[in-house]
Amino acid sequence: MSASSLLDLFESGGGAEKKGTYVEVVLPLPLAKLYTYSVPFHLKEWLQKGVRVEVQLGRQGRYAGLVYSITEEKPAYQTRPIISVLDDFPVVTEEQFRLWEWMSTYYLCSMGELMAAALPAGLKLAGESKLLLAENYEAKPWMQLHQELPGDEALVIEQLQKKRELSLSDIQRMLKLKSVHKLVKSLLDKQLVQLKEELQERYKPKMEDWVALAPPYELNNPSSIKEAFDVIGSRAHKQIDTLMAFMQLGREQKEVRKKELYERAKIDSALLKKLVDKGIFSIYQKELSRLDDYDGEAEGNYALSEQQQQAYESCLQHFADKKAVLLHGVTGSGKTQVFVELMEHYIGQGQQVLYLLPEIALTAQIVGRLQKHFGDQILVYHSKFNNNERVEIWRAVQEGVPIILGARSALLLPFQSLGLILVDEEHDPSYKQQDPAPRYNARDTAVFMAHLHGANILLGSATPSLESYQNALEEKYALVQLDQRFGGLALPKIEIVDLGEQQREKRMHGIFSGHLLDALKETLANGEQAILFQNRRGYAPLYRCKSCGWTTECKDCDVSLTYHKYSNNLRCHYCGYQRSLPKSCDACGSHELEIIGFGTEKIEDELQIFLPDARLERMDWDTVRGKNGHDRLINRFADGQIDVLIGTQMVTKGLDFDNVGLVAVLSADQMLQFPDFRANERAFQLMTQVAGRAGRKKKQGRVLIQAYQAEHEILREVLQHNFQQFQQRELAERRSFKYPPFQRLIKIQFKHKKRDQLLMAAEWGAKFLQSRLGDRVLGPAEPSISRVRTYYLMDLLIKLGRGGKSLRAAKDKIRDMQELLRQKDGLSGLRVVIDVDPY
Ligand SMILES: Nc1ncnc2c1ncn2[C@@H]1O[C@H](COP(=O)(O)OP(=O)(O)OP(=O)(O)O)[C@@H](O)[C@H]1O
Numbered sequence: 081m082s083a084s085s086l087l088d089l090f091e092s093g094g095g096a097e098k099k100g101t102y103v104e105v106v107l108p109l110p111l112a113k114l115y116t117y118s119v120p121f122h123l124k125e126w127l128q129k130g131v132r133v134e135v136q137l138g139r140q141g142r143y144a145g146l147v148y149s150i151t152e153e154k155p156a157y158q159t160r161p162i163i164s165v166l167d168d169f170p171v172v173t174e175e176q177f178r179l180w181e182w183m184s185t186y187y188l189c190s191m192g193e194l195m196a197a198a199l200p201a202g203l204k205l206a207g208e209s210k211l212l213l214a215e216n217y218e219a220k221p222w223m224q225l226h227q228e229l230p231g232d233e234a235l236v237i238e239q240l241q242k243k244r245e246l247s248l249s250d251i252q253r254m255l256k257l258k259s260v261h262k263l264v265k266s267l268l269d270k271q272l273v274q275l276k277e278e279l280q281e282r283y284k285p286k287m288e289d290w291v292a293l294a295p296p297y298e299l300n301n302p303s304s305i306k307e308a309f310d311v312i313g314s315r316a317h318k319q320i321d322t323l324m325a326f327m328q329l330g331r332e333q334k335e336v337r338k339k340e341l342y343e344r345a346k347i348d349s350a351l352l353k354k355l356v357d358k359g360i361f362s363i364y365q366k367e368l369s370r371l372d373d374y375d376g377e378a379e380g381n382y383a384l385s386e387q388q389q390q391a392y393e394s395c396l397q398h399f400a401d402k403k404a405v406l407l408h409g410v411t412g413s414g415k416t417q418v419f420v421e422l423m424e425h426y427i428g429q430g431q432q433v434l435y436l437l438p439e440i441a442l443t444a445q446i447v448g449r450l451q452k453h454f455g456d457q458i459l460v461y462h463s464k465f466n467n468n469e470r471v472e473i474w475r476a477v478q479e480g481v482p483i484i485l486g487a488r489s490a491l492l493l494p495f496q497s498l499g500l501i502l503v504d505e506e507h508d509p510s511y512k513q514q515d516p517a518p519r520y521n522a523r524d525t526a527v528f529m530a531h532l533h534g535a536n537i538l539l540g541s542a543t544p545s546l547e548s549y550q551n552a553l554e555e556k557y558a559l560v561q562l563d564q565r566f567g568g569l570a571l572p573k574i575e576i577v578d579l580g581e582q583q584r585e586k587r588m589h590g591i592f593s594g595h596l597l598d599a600l601k602e603t604l605a606n607g608e609q610a611i612l613f614q615n616r617r618g619y620a621p622l623y624r625c626k627s628c629g630w631t632t633e634c635k636d637c638d639v640s641l642t643y644h645k646y647s648n649n650l651r652c653h654y655c656g657y658q659r660s661l662p663k664s665c666d667a668c669g670s671h672e673l674e675i676i677g678f679g680t681e682k683i684e685d686e687l688q689i690f691l692p693d694a695r696l697e698r699m700d701w702d703t704v705r706g707k708n709g710h711d712r713l714i715n716r717f718a719d720g721q722i723d724v725l726i727g728t729q730m731v732t733k734g735l736d737f738d739n740v741g742l743v744a745v746l747s748a749d750q751m752l753q754f755p756d757f758r759a760n761e762r763a764f765q766l767m768t769q770v771a772g773r774a775g776r777k778k779k780q781g782r783v784l785i786q787a788y789q790a791e792h793e794i795l796r797e798v799l800q801h802n803f804q805q806f807q808q809r810e811l812a813e814r815r816s817f818k819y820p821p822f823q824r825l826i827k828i829q830f831k832h833k834k835r836d837q838l839l840m841a842a843e844w845g846a847k848f849l850q851s852r853l854g855d856r857v858l859g860p861a862e863p864s865i866s867r868v869r870t871y872y873l874m875d876l877l878i879k880l881g882r883g884g885k886s887l888r889a890a891k892d893k894i895r896d897m898q899e900l901l902r903q904k905d906g907l908s909g910l911r912v913v914i915d916v917d918p919y
């Protein structure tokens with residue numbers, strides 16, 4: 081403490097009046113409650129809500145916890161003192177705490193789980209955290225270290241030079257310090273060390289070269305430009321052209337990529353070097369998110385079409401009434417453009433915009449488009465960033481960066497002046513987090529969050545979720561529609577190919593109907609591209625014995641293994657288990673084994689036989705796993721280097737290509753048969769979305785859907801682009817069978833490695849809840865996949881009315897059940913997973 085603050089203390093009559101003898105602290109752990117610590121006198125003045133404090137938790141070690149409240153009330157138990165205060169300013173805002181409270185109540189998770197999900201690892205130091213030297217650190221002699229650093233820091237670095245890694249507890253022991261967090265934070269800030277987990281998720285930033293005028297030349301200063309031309313001299317024509325090209329680009333956009341200058345001026349690096357040597361240009365590097373190497377056409381400042389303009393204006397009107405808006409715009413109607421205008425509007429007023437996308441890696445194209453438009457006003461947040469970068473983004477958001485673009489977890493950032501939230505592709509199931517807790521739906525949470533910040537919210541989709549659509553029908557949300565494609569193009573023409581009929585007429589060629597092969601050939605002959613969709617990766621989903629029907633199953637999960645031809649093995653798509661192909665049937669010993677069904681790999685394989693000259697590529701988790709794999713494929717397809725793109729649902733997500741003449745769904749049946757009350761909705765959305773990739777720019781596209789159930793109502797509705805009929809029929813069914821959006825569901829999953837114990841626990845839990853909530857509790861029942869990663873599973877389903885009261889009552893009972901199960905003997909190893917609004 082400095083002398084002056086001592087003096088202040090003295091003058092204010094000492095510490096006796098200081099408030100805050102105890103603090104409630106959130107720890108980044110799945111603990112049911114908050115912990116109270118006492119505050120030593122000398123730390124009181126540093127305390128405020130939202131700062132981190134270092135505390136000891138049982139024998140588990142030390143953690144950085146968050147001050148949730150400051151109180152005079154002494155808890156019933158003996159408290160420990162906090163060890164140190166880590167921040168000068170709160171790292172978590174008041175709104176964030178309120179959002180966490182809401183989420184923990186609604187989704188039945190703990191504040192600690194929310195803290196763990198929200199805070200970047202660098203803000204969550206714990207005793208077991210391991211420290212390494214920074215990657216570019218060069219070892220220094222002892223003497224030099226001690227000259228440059230305070231004694232303790234030098235010692236730590238010296239040790240690290242010898243030992244490679246140290247845990248925070250090691251350091252604490254070594255230095256005999258009470259608290260190491262301040263020291264570690266200082267080393268982190270100096271970028272001398274890094275936390276170990278960063279290495280595991282190492283993300284190499286990508287650097288790209290940009291070109292600027294070297295000082296003193298300035299684009300907006302004509303006399304300086306004239307000077308530049310003089311320096312070049314009148315005979316160096318190519319160099320003059322290059323400067324002109326640069327000026328053109330510089331007027332179109334804020335900064336100029338080297339690559340773009342090369343293209344525009346048709347020059348190479350040798351020529352640019354000449355201009356750099358003459359002092360006309362300088363080159364600088366900028367770190368780009370790996371997402372923005374999409375090189376589509378530059379997104380200029382398009383004027384909105386009349387329909388887009390109307391949509392934009394009615395959004396603003398509804399926003400003025402504080403209404404959430406559902407923007408239902410058909411595929412290719414230019415929803416993104418409306419978003420852009422709205423974003424401009426809000427950042428123009430100095431407010432922040434949060435743009436949510438379902439899966440950021442799969443929407444790189446949109447990210448690229450927006451980055452081109454907004455430049456460095458936009459920050460992208462996603463899980464591939466390393467810890468330092470995440471901390472940086474956290475701080476940038478706190479400092480008010482205008483636009484944040486991210487997947488669901490971007491919702492947990494510390495916004496200061498949030499004005500607008502956009503939820504793009506709002507129907508997408510990946511807005512729901514499955515594992516671990518918090519199991520939240522980012523779309524629904526965003527609606528609450530907007531309310532919390534007094535911000536506006538827009539949900540956009542070509543195929544709105546029935547939840548959101550019902551809200552619009554009930555006028556909880558305002559509905560704004562775009563029913564035309566941009567540029568007046570017609571929606572694609574869809575045909576259903578009846579596979580039964582094709583088979584009877586002997587027109588099937590393996591998995592392809594004659595119809596589809598003809599259409600593919602015609603498309604390619606026209607110089608157009610095609611997309612083939614099959615929602616299953618791998619070669620074939622079943623490897624089966626011909627004589628007894630035995631199939632190869634995962635040893636840890638209750639699913640059959642998928643055959644992957646490329647790696648020539650069998651794999652579990654639930655846990656990743658792999659095994660080689662069995663030579664014979666395990667059950668009957670027969671050597672005749674066959675593969676059944678097909679995935680993307682087989683489509684690629686067989687299609688090449690029919691289209692020997694076509695350039696085929698596959699896009700699924702197996703092919704995009706590498707860094708940038710997805711972007712590379714998208715770019716090559718956009719560039720026309722690929723004729724046919726074969727993929728899983730990845731090919732449906734918001735992609736925008738100019739030259740796709742044909743889209744085909746290889747097998748609709750599998751989607752329609754899926755045992756889930758959302759199967760129809762999912763199927764409608766997937767097919768409409770993938771169909772929507774056809775014919776977006778030049779002429780009407782064509783779509784073929786292969787199916788055995790050719791008469792299925794969903795197919796008819798997709799065929800007619802009839803969202804209204806789909807929505808009416810499906811909502812009526814949901815209403816009569818008491819499913820969402822008319823009822824709420826809570827799924828409780830019991831997991832145990834021993835089946836007997838699992839059954840006991842599930843039965844007990846069911847009885848407990850049934851005696852309190854009656855027949856709203858269904859089960860326990862074995863889910864269709866009853867064992868995953870060595871855990872046996874049993875499900876309970878609770879159906880509740882939409883009223884808040886019954887929901888709260890039910891949640892209380894569930895918490896009680898959880899607590900009692902925790903205390904029960906003989907049930908260790910039981911896990912209870914609660915999923916509110918499961919997807
Ligand atoms: N006002 C405009 N001026 C020029 N081009 C536009 C305009 N609006 C949209 N476009 C173009 O039309 C195409 C479709 O727009 P966009 O991708 O925004 O549609 P979308 O509604 O998001 O479609 P989807 O739901 O299928 O993803 C894009 O290539 C976009 O650049």
Ligand SMILES: [Zn+2]
Nearest residue numbers: 634637652655
């Ligand atoms: Zn498995």
